[in-house]
Amino acid sequence: MIRFEQVSVTYDDTAAPALGGVDLTVPEGELCLLVGPSGAGKSTLLGTVSGLVPHFTGGTLHGRVTVAGRDTRTHRPRELTDVVGTVGQDPLAHFVTDTVEDELAYGMESLGVAPAVMRRRVEETLDLLGLATLRDRPIATLSGGQQQRVAIGSVLTTHPEVLVLDEPTSALDPGAAEEVLAVLQRLVHDLGTTVLMAEHRLERVVQYADRVILLPAPGTAPVIGDPAEIMAISPVHPPVVALGKLAGWSPLPLSVRDARRRSASLKERLASSGLPHEAVTGARGLAPNSGDNPPAQATGLTIRHTHLTALRDVDLTVNPGETIALMGRNGAGKSTLLRTLVGTHRPTTGSIRVGGLKPHSTSPAELLRHVGLVPQEPRDLLYADTVGAECEAADGDARAEPGTCRALVDDLLPGVSDATHPRDLSEGQRLALALAVVLTARPPLILLDEPTRGLDYAAKERLVEILRGLASDGHAIVLATHDVELAAELAHRVVVIADGEIVADGPTAEVVVASPAFAPQVAKILAPLPWLTVPQVQAALEAPEATA
Structure with a gap:
């Protein structure tokens, strides 16, 4: 054909x-x-x-x-x-x-x-x-x-x-x-x-x-x-293949069902490791309460458009150093919440604060110091003719040291030259460039809308390391995503939104495992054991308690 x-x-x-x-x-x-x-x-x-x-x-x-x-x-x-x-x-x-x-x-x-x-x-x-x-x-x-x-x-x-x-x-x-x-x-x-x-x-x-x-x-x-x-x-390759390689299975499984059929011996090894849940999953507790001025807080937030109610009575507090994954069906209201945090939407009822400010009534120049959004369409942030010009403009807008944005681009997209036009990049590469532009300002609150769309697994791993570093430095991160593997790897909390309402909010391991739709592949394969990702399984197998 x-x-x-x-x-x-x-x-x-x-x-x-x-x-x-x-x-x-x-x-x-x-x-x-x-x-x-x-x-x-x-x-x-x-x-x-x-x-x-x-x-x-x-x-x-x-x-x-x-x-x-x-x-x-x-x-x-x-x-x-x-x-x-x-x-x-x-x-x-x-x-x-x-x-x-x-x-x-x-x-x-x-x-x-x-x-x-x-x-x-x-x-x-x-x-x-x-x-x-x-x-x-x-x-x-x-x-x-x-x-x-x-x-x-x-x-x-x-x-x-x-x-x-x-x-x-x-x-x-x-x-x-x-x-x-x-x-x-x-x-x-x-x-x-x-x-x-x-x-x-x-x-x-x-x-x-x-x-x-x-x-x-x-x-x-x-x-x-x-x-x-x-x-x-x-x-x-997907997590199920990575797990198969780690366990030495041949031929490699391609589906959760195939992997579950071979997982008995691996589950026995992991169950006998004797390690507590926090040790095997690398789980961290939720970020501590930030007091009177959190990076972001919504109280009774409702957003109505002409044809629908996009958000309904949302209560959400984002603490410093916390990474939150917003999940839910398409059209549930995730992107609306992110856009409201950067001032695009004015609350119909309720209130929203970013760094103590009302985002819808704060100037963009002032808001840039408190919050940055990487949208689903990266081209919305890219207007220069070359990658180098984008980086220079980002450094200037953020009042950052020259080369700050370029260093982030090198981390996310190694090998891309300054002379490359953004339109000549793949969709995933453009998204990574837009992310670097936003991260240049290092705002206390970082919002990402489908950040792994178009990214391969290597680029995703680099993204996870950068976001972990920002969280460890105290930045709050909120990402709307359908990527259950990203949520399992990165998020402290998962907030599930349905029809504009929050229907679940809690530690990642509890929320994603409770939902077949949002559970990562490793969790499905190894259930009821607590592991969510391949790196967690590898760390458990290499731990002294597991090999003793």
């Missing part, structure tokens, strides 16, 4: 190819997973299938890519839309209409589908993706995850032979991600649709893949094979 023949791509103003040595075939009716570190060329490879590379992106394409027999060099993207459906990392760049139902119908209108067929497909897609209650909503009022589902749905209605998906579950809560992946499996198994997907959250998708394509680094030839074989050599 998709054939790459000695394909390489070199962008203008770059000496080295972004993609090189690609010679492979993706058969009809397979779900093929594309993996590799951030910036390895995954989005470029996907773009060659849809024709976006090089027709829209520029650069030079060597070799040949054919889809259903059509050469993408001679067929522009609009001439491939009947066979290729594409959803990129940024759903906002995908939309051409204002409401959900209109967006689902637009692609079919472009292809001249009969009205009766259009109506049926719209209804089917609304049900498949859980969008029926949103059909009349303006797209601009949806959460990032809801927009992601609409973008996927608008492609599914055209019934393409090939689906090209770039980070399709990155903005989705665990339940919505499972629903989308179930739909993709049905398309592959029942209709013979070919799916080529790039995804960093491998814990969600690797067990469903028929084949894995590994891009080790920019410009290097890919490695193709069975998922378990590729995971054994891949520099990026």
